[in-house]
Amino acid sequence: MIDPVSIGVAGLGVLVALILLRMPVAIAMIAVGVGGTWILSLMVPHVRFWPYLRQFKTLLWENAASYELSVVPLFVLMGYIAAESRLSSDLFRGLEALLSGRRGGVAMAAVGACGAFGAVSGSSLATAATMGRVALPELDRQGYDPRLATGALAAGGTLGILIPPSVALVLYAIIVEGSILEMFRAAIVPGILAMAGFVAVVAVLVRLDPALAPPARPMPAAERRAALRRLVPVLCIFGAIIGGLGFGLFTPTPAASVGVFLIAGWGFWLRARGEGGLDLAGLGRAVRASAVTTGMIYLILFGAEVLRGFFARAGLPQAISEWAGASGLDPMLVLIVMLALLIVLGCFMESLAMILVVVPFFWPTLVALNGGEGVTASAAAFGMTNDELRIWFGILMLAVVELGLITPPVGLNVFIIAQLATQVPMATVFRGVLPFVAAEIARVGLILGAPILVLGLPRLMGG
Amino acid sequence: MRGLLHRLSLGFALAGGALLGLVVLITTANAGAFILDRIARLAGGNVAALPGYEEFVALTTGCAAILFLPWCQSRRGHVAVDVLVARVPAAFNRALGRLWAALTSAVAAALAWAMLNGLWSLRADGAITAVLGWPVWPFLAPAVAALGLWSAVAAAQVLGPDAGGARE
Numbered sequence: 001m002i003d004p005v006s007i008g009v010a011g012l013g014v015l016v017a018l019i020l021l022r023m024p025v026a027i028a029m030i031a032v033g034v035g036g037t038w039i040l041s042l043m044v045p046h047v048r049f050w051p052y053l054r055q056f057k058t059l060l061w062e063n064a065a066s067y068e069l070s071v072v073p074l075f076v077l078m079g080y081i082a083a084e085s086r087l088s089s090d091l092f093r094g095l096e097a098l099l100s101g102r103r104g105g106v107a108m109a110a111v112g113a114c115g116a117f118g119a120v121s122g123s124s125l126a127t128a129a130t131m132g133r134v135a136l137p138e139l140d141r142q143g144y145d146p147r148l149a150t151g152a153l154a155a156g157g158t159l160g161i162l163i164p165p166s167v168a169l170v171l172y173a174i175i176v177e178g179s180i181l182e183m184f185r186a187a188i189v190p191g192i193l194a195m196a197g198f199v200a201v202v203a204v205l206v207r208l209d210p211a212l213a214p215p216a217r218p219m220p221a222a223e224r225r226a227a228l229r230r231l232v233p234v235l236c237i238f239g240a241i242i243g244g245l246g247f248g249l250f251t252p253t254p255a256a257s258v259g260v261f262l263i264a265g266w267g268f269w270l271r272a273r274g275e276g277g278l279d280l281a282g283l284g285r286a287v288r289a290s291a292v293t294t295g296m297i298y299l300i301l302f303g304a305e306v307l308r309g310f311f312a313r314a315g316l317p318q319a320i321s322e323w324a325g326a327s328g329l330d331p332m333l334v335l336i337v338m339l340a341l342l343i344v345l346g347c348f349m350e351s352l353a354m355i356l357v358v359v360p361f362f363w364p365t366l367v368a369l370n371g372g373e374g375v376t377a378s379a380a381a382f383g384m385t386n387d388e389l390r391i392w393f394g395i396l397m398l399a400v401v402e403l404g405l406i407t408p409p410v411g412l413n414v415f416i417i418a419q420l421a422t423q424v425p426m427a428t429v430f431r432g433v434l435p436f437v438a439a440e441i442a443r444v445g446l447i448l449g450a451p452i453l454v455l456g457l458p459r460l461m462g463g
Numbered sequence: 464m465r466g467l468l469h470r471l472s473l474g475f476a477l478a479g480g481a482l483l484g485l486v487v488l489i490t491t492a493n494a495g496a497f498i499l500d501r502i503a504r505l506a507g508g509n510v511a512a513l514p515g516y517e518e519f520v521a522l523t524t525g526c527a528a529i530l531f532l533p534w535c536q537s538r539r540g541h542v543a544v545d546v547l548v549a550r551v552p553a554a555f556n557r558a559l560g561r562l563w564a565a566l567t568s569a570v571a572a573a574l575a576w577a578m579l580n581g582l583w584s585l586r587a588d589g590a591i592t593a594v595l596g597w598p599v600w601p602f603l604a605p606a607v608a609a610l611g612l613w614s615a616v617a618a619a620q621v622l623g624p625d626a627g628g629a630r631e
Contacts, residue, residue, distance in 0.1 A: 022548045022556075023563045024541040030570055057581035060574055060610075061603055065525025067517045073483055073524055073531075074490075249501075250494055253520065257490035264487075287480030288473070288534065295535025296542055298528040353542035 004044050008314030011036035015307070025357055026296075029303030036310040047313050063302050067253065068174060073294040074256035075167045078263060079121040080289045084282035085267030086275070087234050088117050089134045094231025096138070097224040104206035104213040107148055108199045110135040111156040115195040116238060118160020120259065122167030123293075124351055124405050128157025128413045132420040143214040146424040148205060151432025154417040155198050155440070158402035161351055162395070163191035165241060165259075168355055170252060171297065172394045175304070175359045178387070180252045184245060185458045186391045190399060190447055197439040205435060237262045293352070300356040308360065321368035331369040331381040335393070338362050339400045339444070346404015350412070354401060366393055388455050395454045396447055403440040406433045465623060468616050472533035475609050479530035482523050489519060515595035522592070522602045529606040533613040536567065536620070561621050568617035575610035578603060 011032050018028040034053075041049035063069075082088070092113040099105035099112070110131065118127035132153050139149035161168045164184035173180040206213040219227065241259045244250040250258060267278025311317060324334075345354050367373065370389050371380045382389055405413040408430045418429045447453055493513045500510040513519075535541060543563075548556055582603040590599045 019544050020547045022543045022545060022559060024543045024567060026541055027563065027567050027570055031566065053577075056574065056577040057584060058578075060529070060578060061525060061581060061606065064528045064606075065521045065602070067521040069528075070486070070520045070524035073528060074487065077480075077483055077487075244494075249498060254490050254494035254497075257487045258494050260487045261491040284477070287483075288476055290483070291476035291479060291531035291534045292538050292540035294528055295531040296540050299532065299535070299541060349544060350542065357542075 002043050004040060004047075004314045005316060005319040007036060007040055007043065008311055008316035008319070011310060011314065012316070019357075025353065026299040026303035029300070029307040033303070033306035033308075033310040037313060040310070040313055044313075052309070059305070060302055063305055064298055069298075069301070071170055071180070071252040071256050072167065072174070072297055073290060074253060074260060075122060075165065075170055076293045076297075077286065077290040078256055078259040079123060079126065079167065080286035080293075081260060081264050081267065081278065081283070082117065082120045083126055083130045084286045085263055085278045086270055087120075087237075087263065087267075088113065088130045089276075090227075090230040090234050091116050092131065092134050092138075093227040094234065097219050097227035097231070100224075101216055101218040103210065103216045104148075104202045105216060106135075106139055106142055107144060107152040107202045107206075107213065110139065110149075110152050111159075111195060111198045111202065114153065114156030115159040115163050115191070116234075118157065119163040119166060119191075120238065120241070120263070121160050122165075122352075124158045124161050124402065124413055125416055127160040128154060128416040129420070131157060132417050136417075136420055140421075142217065145212040146421060147428055147432035148202065148212045149432075150414075150417045150421050150424055150429040151434070151436055152198065152202055154406050154411070154413045154429060154433045155201075155436030157413045157416070158405045158440075159191065159194055159198075161402050162187050162194060162398045164188065165245060165252070165255060168352060168398055168401070169394070171352060171355055172359060172398070174301075175356070176363050176390050176394065178390045178394070181245065182391060182458045182462065183394055185461050186395050186454045187398070188457055189453050190395050190443070193443055193446070193453070194399070194402070194440070197443055198436055201435045201439045233266060237266060297352065297356065300353070304356070304360045317364050317368075320365055321372055324365060324368035325372065329369070331366075334369055335366065335382075335396075336448075338366075339396060342397060342400045343404040343407055346401055346407065346412070351401045351405065355397070359397070362397075363390070363393070384451065384455070388451070391458060392447075392451045392454050396444065399440070399444050399447060403437065403444060406437055406440070408434075408437075465619050468533075468612070468619050469537055471612055472537040472616055475530045475605075475612060476534035478605070479527035482527040482530070486520055486523050486527075489513065489516065515592065518592045518595050518597075522597075522599070526602050526606055530609045532571075532609055533616050536571075536613050536616045539620075541567070564617050564620040568614045568621065571610055571614035571617060575607055575614060578610060579607045582607060 015028055015032045018032065019025055037047065037052055038049050040047045092109060095109035095112045096106055099109045113135065114127055114131045117131055118124065121127045121130065135153060136149060160166060164187045169183045169187055170180050173183045240262060241255050244258065245252065245255045264278060270277025271279050342354065342358065345358065366389060367386055370382050370386060373386065375386060377383060377385050384392065405411050414429050414433055418424065418426045493516045496510050496512050503510050548559060582600050585603065586600040591597060592599060
């Protein structure tokens with residue numbers, strides 16, 4: 001008789017093969033989960049297939065109709081509605097008004113606007129595309145070197161993954177059964193570090209090579225006042241969402257709902273005043289795009305649930321745990337290999353999809369390496385409890401996912417910006433993004449070496 | 464036929480969007496009541512939250528998410544990894560595309576059948592929600608229809624000229 005763990009390992013191999021053959025990931029998970037359990041039932045006496053199949057009568061519904069998960073479609077919808085409203089251009093123009101008095105200020109404003117817009121968008125590709133459309137023409141008009149303009153926007157587009165509230169953080173917290181609020185708190189310092197790092201890169205580059213940016217050209221006073229006036233409501237809306245979460249007025253689902261309500265309301269108000277904003281066609285586009293993203297996420301979460309059932313019956317998590325404990329592998333080395341793998345995957349996969357696919361495999365392995373369930377900080381391999389490891393790894397992972405999106409030769413954000421800047425060769429965009437890649441690598445190293453940067457705020461705010 | 468399936472999928476997606484809109488309104492009202500309650504408590508008063516709000520949100524977003532599946536399939540939105548097969552001949556790619564679309568159609572049909580059975584069981588058992596006391600099975604009815612439509616959309620992609628193609 002074949003050992004159940006071997007069937008589980010074979011199932012994992014088949015899953016990887018099917019995914020590499022471009023089978024939709026969720027369908028591959030469901031097929032391997034059900035097929036693997038059927039094979040197990042033929043080999044292992046205590047695994048019974050028909051009672052297992054009967055669970056499917058309500059399994060999908062029970063997974064979908066969950067209050068905890070309801071935050072996902074709402075945050076996704078908020079991001080798409082924000083993209084259809086005029087928030088992106090108001091953000092950019094407002095920050096440009098604040099920063100245009102310094103050399104490189106417009107590029108810095110583009111980075112800042114990417115960070116703020118990305119927080120509500122949650123998708124790095126959508127952020128790069130939206131802010132690229134808004135900021136690239138202005139950077140070009142003012143005579144910024146295409147290297148700096150495209151590099152800053154490709155890098156800035158990645159910020160949305162980490163800066164809270166972000167869909168990526170929500171999904172990660174749901175998959176690892178952690179606290180969404182704690183993840184938001186943990187992401188604040190690394191998010192600010194990322195934005196500050198990118199702004200610093202712009203400042204250093206224009207200092208080293210002044211030809212990259214035109215001399216500072218402060219915005220005319222009337223234009224500046226108008227831009228700042230338009231920035232205020234946008235900041236109020238973002239402040240209401242983030243402040244409401246931070247001060248405990250909302251849990252994530254109400255925060256997302258209030259976000260949708262305020263952003264859509266503001267967009268319609270602008271439209272009614274004839275100042276652009278959101279119309280019904282834009283709302284329809286946002287709903288259609290949300291339907292695609294939400295359908296993708298829910299199906300992968302369901303697929304992961306089916307797969308988890310198979311692996312649990314095969315005893316794979318316990319086997320990995322025992323193997324990791326006995327292997328003598330350096331946990332930090334395994335963590336670094338995982339992060340490197342994420343950079344490679346980031347070249348091919350959208351960030352949300354990547355998180356959904358890899359976390360169910362990486363997280364249990366890390367728990368095992370840390371010393372298993374219930375390990376204390378003093379006895380743990382990473383020197384922290386599993387609750388803190390969950391937070392630290394999540395932030396590290398998202399930082400690395402950001403890095404993968406701008407890493408040559410195939411960073412997806414670079415392609416998005418290159419598509420928008422049709423006059424700029426791809427090689428120029430990649431050259432432009434390299435200094436930002438260096439800043440990102442430095443940040444990942446900093447977070448890896450100093451977990452307190454991530455864990456400090458949750459510890460402080462959590463008491 | 465493909466045009467009809469496309470329009471139906473879009474209709475389901477927009478219906479799901481309308482449900483999400485309802486969730487936004489109810490949740491915002493509930494959040495407003497929560498904030499008002501905090502203020503009213505300072506003066507010794509109170510403002511009641513909506514009873515059964517979490518149940519309503521769970522049922523409605525669950526239904527909306529499943530209503531989105533046919534449209535997601537129609538737009539080839541279910542994530543797949545293009546690492547290896549991007550470099551193989553187009554004919555092989557198309558064949559793989561047809562095979563995976565057929566499998567997706569079968570999985571969706573099986574899930575529709577399973578959920579239909581679940582619906583009958585919940586109806587027969589008289590299952591209701593804990594706080595609102597609403598019967599659960601009516602929420603599954605549109606979900607079963609959506610799963611059936613998802614299966615049909617995937618089946619149409621097996622026969623379609625763009626099988627194995629990039630996302631629309």
